[in-house]
Amino acid sequence: MRTSRTWWWLSGVIVGALGLGVSYLVAGLLRVRASPAVAVGEGVRDLTPDGIVHWAIETFRSHDKLALFVGMFVILTLVFAGLGWLARTRWWLTVTGYVVLGVVASVAVMSEPASTTTEMVPVVAGFVTWLIGLAVMAGWLRRWELVEASDDAAGDPTHSRRSFFLAAGAVAGIAVLSGVLGKLAGFQRAAVDRDRRLLRVEDATKPVQPRGVKVDVDGVPAWQTSADDFYLIDTAFVKPAIRPRDWQLRIHGMVDRELTLSFDDLIGMEITEDWITLNCVSNEVGGNLIGNAWWSGVRLAGILAQLGIQDGADAVLQTSDDGWTCGTPLEALTDERSAMLAVYMNGEPLTIEHGFPVRTIVPGLYGYVSACKWVVDMEVTKFDRIDAYWTDRGWSEQGPVKIASRIDVPDGGADVETGTLVCAGSAWKQHTGIERVEVSLDGGAWTSATLGRVPSDDTWVQWRAEVDVDDGDHQLRVRAIGKDGDVQTGVEHDVLPDGATGWHTVEFSAR
Known part of the structure; x- marks a missing residue:
């Protein structure tokens, strides 16, 4: 038996x-x-x-x-x-x-x-x-x-x-x-949390939201996004818990002189700060995978300039502590934009989820080619020599942010009163800027919206418009025009391989 x-x-x-x-x-x-x-x-x-x-x-x-x-x-x-x-x-x-x-x-x-x-x-x-x-x-x-x-x-x-x-x-x-x-x-994470609470960078300041950036319409998300509300997209199953004393960044490849930075080396350099909006390439039309924060760190342009970039280099392969990689255009890290190794977010040390102790911020590029959290290695190289996590899976190589706009008010399916309707939302094209936002009711003529003020072209802008609505069902759409003359297309396209396109449209009823 x-x-x-x-x-x-x-x-x-x-x-x-x-x-x-x-x-x-x-x-x-x-x-x-x-x-x-x-x-x-x-x-x-x-x-x-x-x-x-x-x-x-x-x-x-x-x-x-x-x-x-x-x-x-x-x-x-x-x-x-x-x-x-x-x-x-x-x-x-x-x-x-x-x-x-x-x-x-x-x-x-x-x-x-x-x-x-x-x-x-x-x-x-x-x-x-x-x-x-x-x-x-x-x-x-x-x-x-x-x-x-x-x-x-x-x-x-x-x-x-x-x-x-x-x-x-x-x-x-x-x-x-x-x-x-x-x-x-x-207990490493607990130790890292203690290090975060004790971390002080004297040159980092608390954010002061610029005057005029808000359109003061109920229902529009805050212009400044808190760390808790900031979107999170990464591939790490366990978020790397790195103590500042253990962090190092190696910069090598097509440079005359390699460099290994410790955390103390980094924060001993000149700190730069800027308002920068980040958004994910997976953000669908009207989506919320976007946020705006006050970032403090050290500009990469100054660091790379000291190393002697060799002729022919056009990319930097960034590697995270968890093994994730992205290929970033070298030009975006060395031009006048505030591409940085960020240490602080909204005047506080980065959270572990957002890349503590150091992450990369590059205005004007989608995160999958630029925003390397827990960054520990940068290889100056050429695009034709590297494979990166997402580009190796069919996504485009460069990843510049596309012009986009979103309606936050009214909500889709909302019931509103007839008469004058206040509508509002946000628009963005980082490192280019938004010149104008227009709305169209029921397929009619485009009407210009009033824009909030912005501190630079690297942030999103809030907009506000008024339209007259009669009794019945309606459809509202929005489009943006960039400072470079780029008019947001109405052609709908999925997020693959380089970001979604199309006009955000909401339907609502007036009674």
């Missing part, structure tokens, strides 16, 4: 969870950012076809990583259950499965930027735990089987079952405890 397959499946899941928990604990103790499970998850992210990645971002937005984690959880549960079932008759296949999982985790971990042999320790710890856990659980199940099959009346099947359940509960408890302790051991 054999024990039920269910208990072998359950044993496989428990042993699998134990190995993952121990590896997570060891990673926390060694201050390894990416535990094997996280490294594998990020590897899956990197290998996933761009269409699926983009669908996940658009569908789940801030929950895309949660969705992938849930998917990985389901897959691993099935895999571990299958390995537990195989151990019933072919234990060597189970061991082979653990070896395969270990190899996958090893490749993922060693593919992380600046990986060392230390990153392999959690993988080895998890693999050894799987082998020991398998031996323990299989031993108790086989003892149960022998007692069940024995004709000896002295044998007590109930006692054997109880012993197995106690062993399974103990192993499961250790797995959970390992995960909890791993979380507690990951």
Whole structure:
């Protein structure tokens, strides 16, 4: 007689969870950012076809990583259950499965930027735990089987079952405890948060919102976006927690002199500050993946000028601590715009989510080719020599921001009173500026809106207009005209490969 397959499946899941928990604990103790499970998850992210990645971002937005984690959880549960079932008759296949999982985790971990042999320790710890856990659980199940099959009346099947359940509960408890302790051991983020609170840069100032930038219409988002409300788009499963004392930026490649900057080196340089609007290339027409903040940091133009840029260089490959890369036009980092290594956002240290301790800000470019959070490496190079995360997945190489405008008031589907309707919203074309914004009611003539003031061409501008509406259903659309004469097109185009186009249109009813 054999024990039920269910208990072998359950044993496989428990042993699998134990190995993952121990590896997570060891990673926390060694201050390894990416535990094997996280490294594998990020590897899956990197290998996933761009269409699926983009669908996940658009569908789940801030929950895309949660969705992938849930998917990985389901897959691993099935895999571990299958390995537990195989151990019933072919234990060597189970061991082979653990070896395969270990190899996958090893490749993922060693593919992380600046990986060392230390990153392999959690993988080895998890693999050894799987082998020991398998031996323990299989031993108790086989003892149960022998007692069940024995004709000896002295044998007590109930006692054997109880012993197995106690062993399974103990192993499961250790797995959970390992995960909890791993979380507690990951104190690096807490240390970074303390560093943030203690960080002071004397040359960084609190933002003072310029007069006249707001149009004072209820329903229009604030001209200055807080860190909490600022959109977040990145590919990091675990946000890098880097202490300022540990941060370094290496600048190399097609330069006469390489440079490695420490955090103290950086903040010892002249600090520049500016209002800059950032927006994501995934922002759909009328979308909210855009924000405006007061950024403080060191201009990259001055740093790069000291290194002696060699002839032919036209790009800078930026690399984040989590391995994400982007190719940025060299010209955008060396011209008169306020491209900077930012340390402060709205007069406060960057949050970990927004790139603490240092990130890159480049006005006029979409974030996927410029806004490198947790930046640790910059290679001056040529576009034809590099592959970057998103451009390697079919997005355009340069990524200049397209002219765009949005209606914030009235909302789509709103009910308003007949007569004069006040409508309002925002428009942007960073590093070029907005000359005019126009609205059209029900396909009629374009009417110019009143614009708020802006401190520079690198920020969005709020607009306000009045239209007369009669009883019935209506449609309102908006378009912007740039200071370079560029008229926003009404041709609708998806965000791929270089940003959405089209006029934002809302429908509402007047009564």
